[in-house]
Amino acid sequence: MKKRIIAAITAALSLLSLTACGEQPVNVSGGMVAGKHERTLMSPIEVTTDNVLNSVRLFDAVTASEELHNGMFSPLSLNMALGMLAEGAEGSTKEALDKYLGTDDYGTFAESYMKLAKENYNGKSGKDDNYFEIANSFWGDGAFPFKEDYKNAVKQKFGAEICNMDFGETDKVVGEVNRWVSDKTHKMIPKLLEDIAPETVAILVNTVYFESAWVEEWDYNADSKDTFTLFDGSTKELALMRSSGGAYFENDKATAFNYRYKNGLEFIGILPKETSEFTLEGLDIPSLLESRSYEYDVSERMPKLTFDTNLPLADALCAAGLSELFDADTADLSGMSEAELWISDVLQKTRLELDEHKTKAAAATAVMLNGGMAMPEQRERKEVFLDRPFAFLIYDPAQELIVFMGKVTKP
Numbered sequence: 001m002k003k004r005i006i007a008a009i010t011a012a013l014s015l016l017s018l019t020a021c022g023e024q025p026v027n028v029s030g031g032m033v034a035g036k037h038e039r040t041l042m043s044p045i046e047v048t049t050d051n052v053l054n055s056v057r058l059f060d061a062v063t064a065s066e067e068l069h070n071g072m073f074s075p076l077s078l079n080m081a082l083g084m085l086a087e088g089a090e091g092s093t094k095e096a097l098d099k100y101l102g103t104d105d106y107g108t109f110a111e112s113y114m115k116l117a118k119e120n121y122n123g124k125s126g127k128d129d130n131y132f133e134i135a136n137s138f139w140g141d142g143a144f145p146f147k148e149d150y151k152n153a154v155k156q157k158f159g160a161e162i163c164n165m166d167f168g169e170t171d172k173v174v175g176e177v178n179r180w181v182s183d184k185t186h187k188m189i190p191k192l193l194e195d196i197a198p199e200t201v202a203i204l205v206n207t208v209y210f211e212s213a214w215v216e217e218w219d220y221n222a223d224s225k226d227t228f229t230l231f232d233g234s235t236k237e238l239a240l241m242r243s244s245g246g247a248y249f250e251n252d253k254a255t256a257f258n259y260r261y262k263n264g265l266e267f268i269g270i271l272p273k274e275t276s277e278f279t280l281e282g283l284d285i286p287s288l289l290e291s292r293s294y295e296y297d298v299s300e301r302m303p304k305l306t307f308d309t310n311l312p313l314a315d316a317l318c319a320a321g322l323s324e325l326f327d328a329d330t331a332d333l334s335g336m337s338e339a340e341l342w343i344s345d346v347l348q349k350t351r352l353e354l355d356e357h358k359t360k361a362a363a364a365t366a367v368m369l370n371g372g373m374a375m376p377e378q379r380e381r382k383e384v385f386l387d388r389p390f391a392f393l394i395y396d397p398a399q400e401l402i403v404f405m406g407k408v409t410k411p
């Protein structure tokens with residue numbers, strides 16, 4: 001499982017449409033505001049017990065209908081957020097989440113993997129700082145009856161910060177969540193939420209922050225231009241980073257190289273053999289990763305990369321067998337609360353900054369939860385001010401017994 005997740009992280013950094021840096025941020029299926037995303041019907045996504053394949057298919061589905069020049073997705077960030085949700089799911093809802101995540105106990109994996117990342121992938125390598133930080137939080141409306149057992153479980157297994165707030169103060173909630181995300185992503189993602197719906201009673205948030213220098217820096221000469229060929233056959237001149245060494249990968253669909261970071265993770269750059277449009281699933285990533293070989297002298301070239309990606313994930317998750325989570329009548333999140341709960345939206349933002357010296361990457365995922373419970377009837381307000389002489393009782397209502405009685409005329 002750990003090897004699969006690490007592969008998913010490195011794949012998320014490298015499985016890109018490799019174009020020159022400086023493109024505008026991409027809004028896939030734009031116009032989405034948290035809690036107000038209008039559903040669109042997607043073709044069903046076949047879900048397997050392999051979360052890496054599920055993640056690849058989800059990314060392909062989200063980006064299929066858009067003209068995506070650069071795009072990045074963090075399977076780890078989404079999985080952490082869904083894993084927190086699975087801690088409070090029951091019945092068929094839990095089964096659907098477990099199937100997508102590839103395990104019936106993601107919480108145990110999260111606890112061990114976060115410890116592994118903290119102890120092994122952070123710290124200094126010479127003069128360079130390495131970061132691989134995973135953070136989780138639960139933001140709940142203090143007036144909604146969430147179970148303490150659930151909050152304790154996500155705090156223990158996911159290290160989640162528990163934040164109880166008045167969700168009636170929407171601007172304050174949005175501001176606090178955005179400040180938390182900005183802090184955890186070292187300001188790479190300064191704003192995750194634009195707004196929340198009036199029905200929102202909880203937000204599950206995950207962030208992943210990665211920063212590490214290369215073991216060997218790339219050679220880069222801004223004056224040395226290479227020819228980059230686009231899908232339509234046109235070309236552009238830009239400077240590519242150059243290096244050599246590392247592993248070589250090849251299957252029927254693609255070739256690839258790896259390049260190591262000082263904190264022990266690696267970048268894998270993948271080149272499809274066909275020059276036409278492609279999907280990640282079409283490159284058969286599992287077999288490509290299994291073909292790793294050190295029997296060759298490998299030369300690599302690639303552009304610097306800097307871009308943001310905004311991914312609304314709700315529609316793709318519905319297509320991936322999780323539609324009942326988005327329906328108030330079918331979602332079973334009774335492990336979180338006895339009151340009615342369902343997902344209203346899932347969104348993820350990522351940012352990548354990659355040059356010859358190092359790579360910085362950040363992801364933030366939010367799962368928005370709506371809730372329904374009987375609201376107290378609005379009644380006429382009365383006032384009783386003890387601002388003149390008064391009497392009082394200390395009373396046992398169960399026994400209908402006056403324990404003390406008194407009168408105050410001159411306090």
